[in-house]
Amino acid sequence: MDTIRQNRKTEHINLALTSPFSLSSDFDELSFIHRSLPEIGVDDIQLQTNIGPLTLDYPFFINAMTGGSEKSAVINASLAEAARDTGIAMAVGSQHAAIRNEELAHTFNVVRKKNPNGLVFANIGADAPLDYALTAIDMLEADALQVHLNVPQELVMPEGERNFTNILAKLEKLSVKLQVPVIVKETGFGMSTETLRQLHNAGIQYVDLGGKGGTNFIHIENERRSKRDFAYLKDWGQSTVISLLEAQSVLGELTIIASGGIRNPLDxxxxxxxxxxxxxxxxxxxxxxxxxxxxxxxxxxxxxxxHLKMLLLLQGAKSLPDLQHCPLIAGGKVREWCEVREIDWQSLARRKL
Structure with missing residues (x-):
């Protein structure tokens, strides 16, 4: 089983590197209104942000990718060095392989060895018991724990899980028992208002929406199937933009992290x-x-x-919260989604800084 898991991790890396990225994006359906007189300078801009008790000097991070094989150990070491040298936070991929086999722990804890003082997020699946969570955190001396939801990936994965009962109860237990922030993370299929309400009601405070548009794990797992018979599911899920719009009604209750298909600083x-x-x-x-x-x-x-500082300056925004007062125009299929789901897209265009 350990060999199968290691081979799968290596396959995931290879397929992620060779999988085509989508040329179109829902981010392209959003437009800012140009401000000719921003009336601020670059030195006025503060990029610092918070995820609960954690302070990130910069509002982006290297998100969960890999671990659990020798190839991924090399990748994690390099990512950790880059994170250390730039002051960027970093998350690792699922640690289940190393929790089951201590000989693989070095493929993850190399991150902490390379980056002893940086912010590091551990990672487990939502079905994992409490002792897995504690082991994952200890393995990295982690500052937070990502708990990933990946039902479509598991269903398409030839050897994947088929039972997803009592997940909310497990998430609630982790949130209560652990001393670090628990970030519930989708893995490329986005979230809806209904899902976010479920998580909030279970006591979750931090959510990574993990929208469609980046690495496509349905495609990756389907490529591992002999008949590739799930190709028709390649467009399953909500984009990050749609997921963020679905989250508008819970912004005051949950801390939201955006991931999935973010191509550049403007996104x-x-x-x-x-x-x-x-x-x-x-x-x-x-x-x-x-x-x-x-x-x-x-x-x-x-x-x-x-570039993030330059883009905030273009909007006259001194901080990330200021950006939430900048008018944003939604068009095309994003606007259509909002109309059908009764999300107030028009208020975004009327915001005033």
Missing amino acids: AVKAFSLGAAAAGIAGPFLKTLHDQGIDELIMELEVWKE
Whole structure:
């Protein structure tokens, strides 16, 4: 079983690197209104953000990717070095392999060894018991725990899980028992208002929407199937933009993180304008590391930090909360979704800074 799991982790990396990225994005259906007189300077802008008790110096982080195989150990080490040198937070992929087999723990705890003082998020599946959560956190001396939801991936995965009962009760228990923030994270299929209400009612405070548009785990798992018979599900789920719009009614109750298909700093700023406290990016950073190396990844992370300040300046926004007062125009299928779901997209256009 351990060998199968390690091989699967390596397959996931290879397929993620070769899977095509969507050329279109719901982020393109959102437009800011240009301000000719922003009346601020770059030095006025504060990028710091909070996820509960955690303070992130920059509002984006390297999101969960990998671990559990020797190849992923090398990747995690490089990502951790880049995170350390740029002051960016980092999450690891699912730690189940190392929890079941201690010999694989080094593929994850290399992150803490390389980045002893940075913010690091551990990661387990939502069906995991409390002792798994404690082990995952201890393995990384983690500052937070991501608990991932991945029902579509498991169903398409040839050896995946088929029973998803009592998940909410398990999430509620983790949230009460653990001393670090518990971030419930979707893995590329987005969330709805109904799901967010379920999580809030279960005592969850932190949610990563994990929308459609980035790494597609239905595609990845389908490529591992002999008949590739789930190809018709490749467009399943809600995009990150739609998920953020679905979250509008719970912004005061939940801390929202946006991830999934965030291609550039402008996408991230649009997510912040819709209420996200931070943005998680995985696939683009992995591809940069793989294709160009760690120095180029570090340079890319620094460019993101610089560009985010420039984009806030364009809107006259001194901080992320200010962005939620900047008018945002929704068009096309995003507006259509809002109309059908009775989400007040018009109020976004009438906001005043």
